[in-house]
Amino acid sequence: MIGTLARERRREAVRANERRLIVLAGDRDRGIDAAYEIVDAVDGDDPIRSDDVAIVSTREGFRFDEYRPRNARGLLGATRTVVVVDCHERFVPNALGAAAGAVDGGGLLVLLTPDLDRWPAIRDGFDRALAVPPYELSDVTGRFRERLVGTLRRHPGIAIVDVGDGERGPENMHLIRDGRADPPPATDHRRPRRPADAAFPDAAYEACLTADQARAVRALESLADPGTAVVIESDRGRGKSSAAGLAAGSLALAGADVLVTAPAFRNAREVLERARELVGLEDDGDGGSDDDEAAHGGRTATETTHGERTATGTAHEIRTATGGRVRFLPAAEAADCLDDPDAVIVDEAAALPVQLLERFLTAPSVAFCTTVHGYEGAGRGFAVRFRERLADADHVVRDVHLKEPIRYVRGDPVERWLFDALLLDARPAVEAAVADADSADATYRALDPKTLLGNDTLLAETFGLLVVAHYRTESNDLARVLDAPNLHTRALVVNDRPVAVALLAREGSLPADRRRSMYEGDRVHGNMVPDLLTSQLRDEAAGEPAGLRVVRIATHDALRGTGFGTRLLDRIHAEFADDVDYVSVGYGATPRLLRFWRRAGYRTVHLSTTRNDTSGEHSVVMLRPVTESGRTLLSRHASAFRRRERDALSDAHREVDVDVIRGALGSSAPDPEGTSTVDLTDHEWRAVVAAAYGPGMYDVAPGAFRDLAFAALVGSDIEATADVAVELDDEAERLLVRKVLQGWSWGDAVANLGYPSTRSCMRAIGEATKPLVERFGTSLARRERDRFING
Structure with a gap:
């Protein structure tokens, strides 16, 4: 039965250039046997190579390419005829998204699952990661898998076989759904031709598989002109990365230095590979064989960082005979060297924060390639917020949207199922439905998982807002929202449409033995703030108070700046006032976000010493105390932050954005016993006053100036200290x-x-020091001041 089913679904898939899904539900070993039978049946019908089959499993020893669930991203950009996903033991939603994307048109995706009726109640390795202390595994629910099973049972093109839980043998298997879809045969599409006036070589256009892809390559020709920005958007599998690689190779062949960047090298691997192939074709114009040294352009093959052989440099860099090159750098590093390349290509731009993307607009020319709906994050922040920045930039912008799939036809049933199962196309309510909303009229609601599962629109719009809120919201997060016992979802709702959403995580309340193990080096999953304060900042008692962390908060883009986010936070604070000791938040620090959280009553306790590799920002952690225990925790760590920062500002934080430092210091709780005075010697006060009002110089007593500046800036943005604040302009x-x-x-x-000269900068230091003398100066300092003022 299994072999016949596989051959029928495979033939149907090949005929329509679609994919099919076969679910083998029941005993794991029987499911594995059935998967081998599927592969043998497909191979017998149309021989396939062993590397045309991949399996994602926690087990080892298969005759196929093997990937652990945590490494399934290695399938990104790969093409397989059959991909098997073993959902027993550890089912990871992200791994399912990566695996499904690797199945070629005419191929089969095979899921090995427990019995579908029992699967939602079975706890596995992924669930253990959701059982964050002090919660237990039994507290984790199976609502995500309950919903997933429902999608498997109703979508077309999905066959379900009950392989049984008893003895092996075909007589113990039962066909539940045959998955027949009877689609029309696929039509042949003519390969696109090179435009008559195209600048890129023929090989670039000959490598394009669709007219959409050729249009993208044509648009990318404009990267040769400074002041150009190209935006390529598509769903996964439309060939945007290949188009970017063909363009990068073409530019390098013309002598250009092309910098490619992405959240990680694996995201940009396809770009580099397509560029390398094109460079090899052009350098190998005599048509020699792959084994001939001429196929390598006469170059000596070198070992890449991945142990492969290549003729055009390393896996991270390709050089051409014309002096051009294509090279990869991580996004945060690439943003710091934009004066060097002739053009920059940012792949998977949606997976990067808007603040980092904005920095790439200083490049001579730049392309942003982004997946609109992807399992690693749908990138609505790019689609909405970055578009605003791009519109204000001094670039000529060219847009290309790729709709035609490369490896299977549009409307493929596996793609439609995957979008539904993982909510890859989740988005907020349409703007027209909420544009006139007023925060005063919104209803505050607790969106528990049962409520979300009972309303598909509410779930999609809620998760869509969370996707907008963060550049890395992914399919695993959907499972966390529905199943994790420590997470809560709260929203402001207008006419049954969520317009502001917050995802909250309970942290802390940890027993003494757990706190001790954290202090001694153990990591405690799901307790970000207690873990940071304990393991890194060396406070063993930090895990005792009960905390609530704001993991995500988002307001509908049509309503940003109208008070919804603030009102939502106010309602959250009121609801949990009797339940926690403090509320916390951690995020990539920007001046705007620091202002928002400071106004909401949060105070800085930590600023990371290094940039986040993906966001390019320094992470900040802030606390808002609720009880006396929370106030004690804040006081302890605000004091520690002040002491650390005095040294870090001229060391690890020496290059941090000046407005981020201003915001972090200004949002830090000042020392209640030390803000009214600065302990300088009489000699130091004379030097400071002389620099401010007379002929003195800053360099005579830099330490005294540092003490004064630090005292003036710490807590300067907090209204409670306004009566003693120092009046300084930006x-x-x-x-x-x-x-x-x-x-x-x-x-x-x-x-x-931007000072016109060193002298003017020195004078400005003196002027900036005058308010510090007025605020902190001793009687001696005031007498010295009067000497200069009164002559």
Whole structure:
């Protein structure tokens, strides 16, 4: 039965250039046997190579290419005839998305699952990761798999076989659904031709498989012109990365230096491979065989970082005979060297934060290639927010949207099922439905998983808002929302449409033995703030208070800046006031976000010493105390932050954005016993006052200036200290941070802050110091001031 079913579904898939899904539900070993039978049946009908089959499983020893669930991303960009996903033991939604994307048109996706009726109640390795302390595995629900099973049972093109749980043998198997779809045969599409006036070589267009892809390559020709930005958007599997690679190779052949970047090298591998192939074809114009050295352009093959052989450099760099090159750098690193390349290609741009993407607009020319709906994050932040920044930039923008799949036809049933099962196309309510909403009229609701599962539209729009909120919201997060016992979803709803959503995580309340193990080096999953405060910042008692962390918060883009986010936070604070000791948040620090969280009552306790590799930002952690225990925790760590930052500003934080430092310091709770005075010697006060009001110089007592600047900026944005705040304008604060606290040289400070000369910068330091003398000066300092003022 299994062989016959596989051959029928395979033939139907080949005829229509679609894919089919076969579910083998029941005993794991019997499912594996049946999977081998499927592969043998497909091979007998149309011989396939062993590397045309891949399996994602926690087991080993298969005769196919093997991937562990955590490594399934290795299938991105790969093409397989049959992909088997073993859902027993550890079912990871992200792994399912990566595996399904590797199945070629005419291929089969095979899922090995427990009995479908019992599967939602079975706990596995993925569920153990959701059981964050103090919760137990029994607290994790199976709602995500319950929904998944429902999609398997109703979508077309999905065959389900009950392989049984008893003795092996075909007589113990039962066909539940045959998955027959009877689609029309696929039509042959003519390969696109090279435009008559195209600048790129013939090989670039000959490698295109669809007219959409050729249009993308044509648009990317404009990267040769400075001041150009190209945006290529598509669903997964439309060939955008290949088009970008063909363009990169073509530009390099013309002598250009092309910088390729992405969240990780695996995301950009396809770009580099297509560029390498094109360069090889052009350098190998005599048509020699692959084994001939001429096929390598006369070059000596070198070992790549992945142990492969290539004729055109390393896996991360390709050089051409014309002096051009294509090279990869991680996004955060690439953003720091945009003066060097002639053109930049950002692949999987939707998986990068808007603040980092904005930095690439300083490149001579740039292309942003993004997956609109992807299991690693749907990238609505790119589609909505970055578009606003791009529209304001001084670039000529060209847009291309790829709709035609490369490896299977549009409307493929496996793709439609996957989009539904993983909510890959989740998006907020349409703008027209919420545009006139007022925050005062919104209803505050607790969106528990049962409520979300009972309303597909509510679930999709809620998850869609969470996708907008963060550049890395992924399919695993959908499972967390529905199953994790420590997570809560709260929303403001207008006319039954969620317009502001927050995802909250309970943390802390950890027993003494757990806190001790954390202090000694153990990591505790799902307790980000207690783990940070305990293991890194060395506070063994930090895990005792009960915390609530804001994991995500998002307001509908049509309503941003209208108070919905603030009102949602206010309602959350009120609801949990009797239930937790503090509320916390951690995020990539930007001046705007620091202002938002400071206004909401959160105070800085940590700023990371390094940039996040993906976001390119320094992460900040902030607390808002609720009880006395929370206030004690904040006081302890605000004090520790102040002590750390005095040294870090001229060391690990020396290059951090000046406005991020201003925001982090300004949002830090000041020392209640030390903010009214600064402990300087009489000699230091004379030096400071002389620099402010007379002929003195900053370099005579830099430490004294540092003490004053630090005291002035810490807590400067907090309204509770407004009566004792130092009145400094933005320019003065930036100068105090760059020159005084971060210790930049006069020349670097002048260039960075835009002063016309070193002398003018020195004068500005004196002017900025006057309010500090007025606020913190001793009687001696005031007498010295009066000497200069009164002559």
